[in-house]
Amino acid sequence: MDEIDIKEAGLKVTQPRVQILKIFETSTQKHFSAEEIFQLLRDDDSRVGLATIYRVLTQFETAGLVIRHNFEGGQAVFELDSGEHHDHIVDMKNGKIIEFHDEIIEQRQIEIAKEHGYQLIDHSLILYAEPIDK
Amino acid sequence: MDEIDIKEAGLKVTQPRVQILKIFETSTQKHFSAEEIFQLLRDDDSRVGLATIYRVLTQFETAGLVIRHNFEGGQAVFELDSGEHHDHIVDMKNGKIIEFHDEIIEQRQIEIAKEHGYQLIDHSLILYAEPIDK
DNA sequence: CTCAGTGCAAACTATTTGCAGATTT
DNA sequence: AAATCTGCAAATAGTTTGCACTGAG
Numbered sequence: 001m002d003e004i005d006i007k008e009a010g011l012k013v014t015q016p017r018v019q020i021l022k023i024f025e026t027s028t029q030k031h032f033s034a035e036e037i038f039q040l041l042r043d044d045d046s047r048v049g050l051a052t053i054y055r056v057l058t059q060f061e062t063a064g065l066v067i068r069h070n071f072e073g074g075q076a077v078f079e080l081d082s083g084e085h086h087d088h089i090v091d092m093k094n095g096k097i098i099e100f101h102d103e104i105i106e107q108r109q110i111e112i113a114k115e116h117g118y119q120l121i122d123h124s125l126i127l128y129a130e131p132i133d134k
Numbered sequence: 135m136d137e138i139d140i141k142e143a144g145l146k147v148t149q150p151r152v153q154i155l156k157i158f159e160t161s162t163q164k165h166f167s168a169e170e171i172f173q174l175l176r177d178d179d180s181r182v183g184l185a186t187i188y189r190v191l192t193q194f195e196t197a198g199l200v201i202r203h204n205f206e207g208g209q210a211v212f213e214l215d216s217g218e219h220h221d222h223i224v225d226m227k228n229g230k231i232i233e234f235h236d237e238i239i240e241q242r243q244i245e246i247a248k249e250h251g252y253q254l255i256d257h258s259l260i261l262y263a264e265p266i267d268k
Numbered sequence: 269c270t271c272a273g274t275g276c277a278a279a280c281t282a283t284t285t286g287c288a289g290a291t292t293t
Numbered sequence: 294a295a296a297t298c299t300g301c302a303a304a305t306a307g308t309t310t311g312c313a314c315t316g317a318g
Binding site: 145181184186 | 271272273274275276277
């Protein structure tokens with residue numbers, strides 16, 4: 001249940017926070033920009049301000065509920081943190097986002113960092129691709 | 135010689151363009167934000183406006199002279215396009231940027247895209263890491 | 269001399285912040 | 294009631310654009 005997550009994050013269970021979390025949980029789409037959430041709530045005639053959405057998303061990010069991605073195109077995109085790490089393919093034709101996980105790449109990244117005297121803390125891998133037309 | 139590149143890009147050989155290119159070519163550092171270039175030129179008391187720097191960098195990018203990266207932290211970062219593709223390790227402690235190239239990862243990316251019915255157009259791989267202290 | 273290029277200020281986009289009033293606990 | 298939270302408007306940060314003037318070819 002949403003409310004538990006919010007409470008565990010040390011946040012009050014407010015209207016906007018519940019609604020935003022619900023969007024992530026009930027939609028087939030997994031990735032949303034702040035603006036998109038703003039529109040969805042507006043369509044559902046909730047009167048949540050854009051600033052609040054940014055604030056809540058940032059709090060959720062800090063609490064580990066949500067992950068922020070910086071794909072091309074200015075707007076940050078958020079998704080629920082499922083706990084299972086994955087990277088993304090961005091479909092440049094339709095804007096769709098596909099998730100994948102590849103152990104070979106994951107391991108190489110760690111090795112590469114080590115080869116250069118570093119400990120890998122985090123990484124960002126985004127594949128920009130177009131559908132193969134038949 | 136710089137001027138040739140500028141001409142081949144179909145651009146006039148102007149003061150600001152030459153100076154900006156020179157920064158990339160003569161510095162040990164390889165990656166610069168627009169703001170950094172602005173400061174460097176100012177220190178060298180050139181009166182080049184920040185807007186011009188952005189315009190020139192964008193033109194250079196279009197001409198394939200320069201590559202734009204969007205690392206964490208808002209500001210875009212530019213480097214000379216050496217022709218040899220590489221990815222980056224960002225040293226989170228010192229802000230240093232290290233380049234690397236790994237064929238295994240390159241190949242896996244292509245395969246992964248294909249497995250999902252896509253043709254890889256471009257990619258962005260950034261490792262965020264900290265130096266291993268001994 | 270002509271047209272591309274430049275500086276400056278104003279415009280824009282994405283995001284953040286201050287504050288007075290509204291909500292949660 | 295106390296403290297957190299929210300909406301709104303104003304502030305920021307990074308980058309882009311309009312325009313009259315400057316400079317390269």
